[in-house]
Amino acid sequence: MSSPPAPPSSPEPAPQRLLPGGGHHAAAPPRVFTPLVASAAAFSCLLLLVVLFRKLTRKRTAPAEDSKPPYRFPYAALRRSTGAFAAANRLGQGGFGSVFSGAPLPPVNKPIAVKLMDSGSLQGEREFQNELFFGGILNSPYTLPALGFSFNKKRRRMLIVYELMANGNLQDALLHRKCPELMEWKKRVSVAVDIAKGIEYLHSLDPPIIHGDIKPSNVLLDQHFSAKIGDFGLARLKSENQCEITVLESDLGKANGGSEANKVEVESNGAGAAAEDAGSVLEDTESVATTAVEEFNAGSVDQSPESFVRIPISETSPEAVTASPQTMGGLATTSPEANFDKSSVDSGKRSYKGMMKSVSGKDWWWKQDNGAPGTGVVKDYVMEWIGTEIKKERPKSDWLGAGSSSKGTVAKPEKKKNKKRMEWWVSMDEEKNAKSTKKEKRRPAREWWREEYCEELARKKKKKKRQMGVSDDNCAEEDWWPRDEEVYADRKKKSKSRSRRSSRSSVDWWLDGLSGELWRGRRNSYDFSGEIPKSGGVSSTPSMRGTVCYIAPEYGGGGDLSEKCDVYSFGVLLLVLIAGRRPLQVTSSPMSEFQRANLLSWARHLARSRKLVDLVDQSIQSLDREQALLCITVALLCLQKSPIRRPSMKEVVAMLTGVSEPPQLPSELSPSPPSRFPFKSQRKLR
């Protein structure tokens, strides 16, 4: 008997699995899940990547909430924002370049103004750094610090970004465009108070900030004609012991190396006419701003981004005495070299409360701490390129102190080179140093002034003759500088009354009340309509000491910069605001007008003859006479020659806002000045 055929083996062992309560629980893991797990893992990886990517992207597109200006903007973004620096967007021309309006760019979601500076002048580069430094510190509705910056290495351009001020600068609004809003007395007073509060704010910081160049063209007006103090290019931090602290260039050595690297990179991306685009390509990868901090922390800067603050050695500092090889008679000189090398390291003047942190060891760079309180975040500015530019531009003969290397210094040639560069840089506002080493040779400021002035006049006259028929009247309108014919008319007129002042030249007379000023030679821009020479203004003697007519006599004469210098400048500005005219305005009008040329002398004259209200702008509407008298009196108090006698800005604000008692005129402006008639006044007293 044949056995029944075996049932065909079931292809599916599944029935076993399907048996309830069967004894097959220890079966192998279900393979059906494997692809599921794999795809889940892949999905999570992908998700992770996406999250990471978004995080990275966000870092580039939106700086962290707590990040603060100044931000570094990609050059290409600024270029786009200003329509490739289109002429139509040009707001004006300053001493170091043009300013353009631009569309909002994150993280600054407001219209911007972009100052485009060529890197030709060291002074410009230095002002650039100053602007950025103070941009990280200032925070007041009455100041307008830089919001950001950028570079274009190929084109050797530096850019500074500010908030756009709809009504431009005060000089232009008041004297050129004569904005109707500013013809209202109340508005003028409110502008004056805004400015006073702005300066008060600067002086109230710890350490105080001295602006150093208060004048109407450095005051900007927003859409409501609220005033903000701008242009911190010449501003200084002041230490408790009166040391000036100057923001200086970056580590030259490091900067040079890095810059070369960058240069190669740029050139590899394009050449010739495409230079700008090549520069842009590099930066176009980022579409919006990052902060300097982020960039530095992220290590995306390929070289050290330090800029620093230099603190000159105090003359009595023991460190200075031992450190400086140029120590003389127990007192250290304040030579740039001494400052550069030594002060930084050990001189114990580093504690800049809440703003900067000292760097330990032999690293003498100062880092500017602008991070959120307590975080200890160090803010540095990217200055990779400036050092190289200095090296390129400056002739060897320009380095101050060349050949005067100190005995005790054993330095490597490269180090020495850098030092000399730095000395030159340092010396730009260190006339004081020169003074201390060459004391006996010092000339009176007035003599120096006269020479400079006469040379300038001669140059101007020559130039004008050459350009016969070319009108540059508009350019010559800047603040104070009279046209040649005016000056010569002035001289003619003065020669008639020479008997009175035989020993004094017209220049001396002209400078009455303005003694010692230097000028920066910048011109205003709204009415400018031609090519501007690189150096800028009508008179272009570079100076790190402010603007003629506005600079305090003691500072112009070589003295220290103090808060009282700002007070003096504010006094001039206040008179300009009240009178609606420049501080010096010589016209070819009749003799009666001539004595009014110098606003300060004119105000003093009116004070003595008790006609102060005559100073007020004739076109002012709704004049409050009492308030006008108060304002002029405050201005005259600020303009006292002795800095100690000038009020503080806090007092000025209190007087202008009526918080304190109305002030009295300075005693020397009484109708019979006691100093001139001592006997008479003594008799009177008895």
Ligand SMILES: Nc1ncnc2c1ncn2[C@@H]1O[C@H](COP(=O)(O)OP(=O)(O)OP(=O)(O)O)[C@@H](O)[C@H]1O
């Ligand atoms: N934030 C801004 N908003 C609007 N206009 C501005 C702004 N910054 C500057 N400007 C305008 O651009 C022009 C040039 O400004 P800039 O600060 O370069 O020169 P300046 O103040 O005239 O002279 P200086 O070189 O002595 O500072 C000025 O007419 C000014 O009104």
